[in-house]
Amino acid sequence: MSTWQIARLVAAKDLRVEWRSRVVTNQVLPFAALVMVMFAFALDNDQALTRVAPGLVWLAAMFSLLVLVQRAFAVETADGALDALKVAGVRSSGIFLGKALALAAQLAVLEAVLLVAAILLYRTEVPAGGVGVLLATYVAATAGLAFVGTLYGGLAAGARGRETLLPLLLLPVVAPVLIGATRATEAALGTNDAMPSEGWPWFGLLALFAAVFGAGGALAFGSLIDD
Amino acid sequence: MRLTDVVAVVGGFPVLAGATLTVERGEIVLLQGPNGAGKTSLLRLCDGLLAVERGTAEVLGHDLSVDRTSVRRHVGLLGHSNGLYADLTVADNVRFWGATVGASQDEVSAAMERMGLAARLAHVRVARLSAGQRRRTALACLVARRAGLWLLDEPHAGLDATGRDELDATLREAAASGATVLVASHELERAGSLATRTVEVAGGQVR
Numbered sequence: 001m002s003t004w005q006i007a008r009l010v011a012a013k014d015l016r017v018e019w020r021s022r023v024v025t026n027q028v029l030p031f032a033a034l035v036m037v038m039f040a041f042a043l044d045n046d047q048a049l050t051r052v053a054p055g056l057v058w059l060a061a062m063f064s065l066l067v068l069v070q071r072a073f074a075v076e077t078a079d080g081a082l083d084a085l086k087v088a089g090v091r092s093s094g095i096f097l098g099k100a101l102a103l104a105a106q107l108a109v110l111e112a113v114l115l116v117a118a119i120l121l122y123r124t125e126v127p128a129g130g131v132g133v134l135l136a137t138y139v140a141a142t143a144g145l146a147f148v149g150t151l152y153g154g155l156a157a158g159a160r161g162r163e164t165l166l167p168l169l170l171l172p173v174v175a176p177v178l179i180g181a182t183r184a185t186e187a188a189l190g191t192n193d194a195m196p197s198e199g200w201p202w203f204g205l206l207a208l209f210a211a212v213f214g215a216g217g218a219l220a221f222g223s224l225i226d227d
Numbered sequence: 228m229r230l231t232d233v234v235a236v237v238g239g240f241p242v243l244a245g246a247t248l249t250v251e252r253g254e255i256v257l258l259q260g261p262n263g264a265g266k267t268s269l270l271r272l273c274d275g276l277l278a279v280e281r282g283t284a285e286v287l288g289h290d291l292s293v294d295r296t297s298v299r300r301h302v303g304l305l306g307h308s309n310g311l312y313a314d315l316t317v318a319d320n321v322r323f324w325g326a327t328v329g330a331s332q333d334e335v336s337a338a339m340e341r342m343g344l345a346a347r348l349a350h351v352r353v354a355r356l357s358a359g360q361r362r363r364t365a366l367a368c369l370v371a372r373r374a375g376l377w378l379l380d381e382p383h384a385g386l387d388a389t390g391r392d393e394l395d396a397t398l399r400e401a402a403a404s405g406a407t408v409l410v411a412s413h414e415l416e417r418a419g420s421l422a423t424r425t426v427e428v429a430g431g432q433v434r
Contacts, residue, residue: 020316021314078313080306080308080309087310088324089302
């Protein structure tokens with residue numbers, strides 16, 4: 001089977017696991033919403049919240065990413081399924097792309113909920129002129145987070161103490177996404193008088209990040225999950 | 228399958244120290260020996276999971292000292308874990324593993340039928356199955372993958388009497404259709420009656 005056929009198979013399987021278990025729906029989404037509410041409690045200032053809303057949305061997305069990645073690989077390691085995939089000679093680039101695709105789909109839903117939460121809780125507005133850069137930012141940042149999350153999730157999957165190791169490995173690497181996505185979202189929302197056009201260079205950074213980790217991950221994933 | 232004087236090393240320790248074994252198609256070979264003798268290592272080597280340090284290893288026409296990944300697509304290895312997704316149903320699992328080799332829905336249904344899973348358990352989540360039922364599901368996944376070489380590590384563990392009979396029948400059927408079967412087991416009476424030949428593994432060698 002080709003890499004794309006395997007990727008589609010693995011992505012469909014991961015989404016079916018979520019459909020049957022509803023862990024993201026019943027646990028991760030409420031967790032993300034709770035983080036947004038806690039930020040509101042902590043800052044307790046409408047003006048400050050509106051100003052920092054883009055950063056808070058992406059920070060909440062990062063925290064939720066950790067939970068999603070842990071979950072995505074917990075289902076693989078609980079009964080040795082990742083080893084079984086490896087043993088069965090299933091193309092590792094296909095496994096990587098499939099898991100990243102499923103993770104991206106779940107992240108996209110989560111980020112949409114976070115944005116709605118920011119609009120409701122922090123009184124953020126999305127100007128018509130910023131919709132394009134906002135959508136492009138969401139796509140590129142989601143792809144970047146999904147690729148890097150899958151790569152480091154696979155790396156930590158076989159390690160002892162992986163629950164604590166993953167945040168240590170992952171958070172420093174996704175810092176460029178946090179910065180780039182926050183700046184681009186600020187530009188899209190007109191936060192601090194930023195113009196939507198100021199967001200495109202940040203989108204470029206996010207797209208580059210996604211491309212590098214997508215290609216690198218597809219190449220390196222096999223040796224990362226190997227013995 | 229032909230192993231000649233094979234040496235394999237894990238963490239600096241030689242887990243196989245000059246193992247020689249030839250198995251013809253259609254044979255069911257029982258590997259017996261104490262814990263740490265090298266039975267599991269032998270199975271892992273045949274699936275290309277261990278590197279051949281010295282000697283020659285040819286499995287299903289693949290020279291493992293040259294390429295030890297291509298053979299994996301044609302080998303079914305069932306070890307101590309089952310490789311199942313607990314949140315998916317039995318049918319989901321068998322369909323997924325079958326799809327990794329392009330198996331049709333008919334082949335998937337036949338695999339479940341053969342392991343006695345089709346009627347009552349097909350739509351039950353694996354998380355709700357007993358250990359024996361999980362083992363049968365894992366075996367159904369192996370059947371759906373159409374493996375040419377079956378490597379089974381303690382396959383009878385956790386199976387009830389019916390499950391054991393079904394497993395034995397499945398292995399005999401697989402061997403009759405040309406598959407090669409290697410079974411590592413401590414249950415000598417059970418596995419011995421199934422096997423066409425028994426070899427002893429000790430100290431990383433086959434005797």
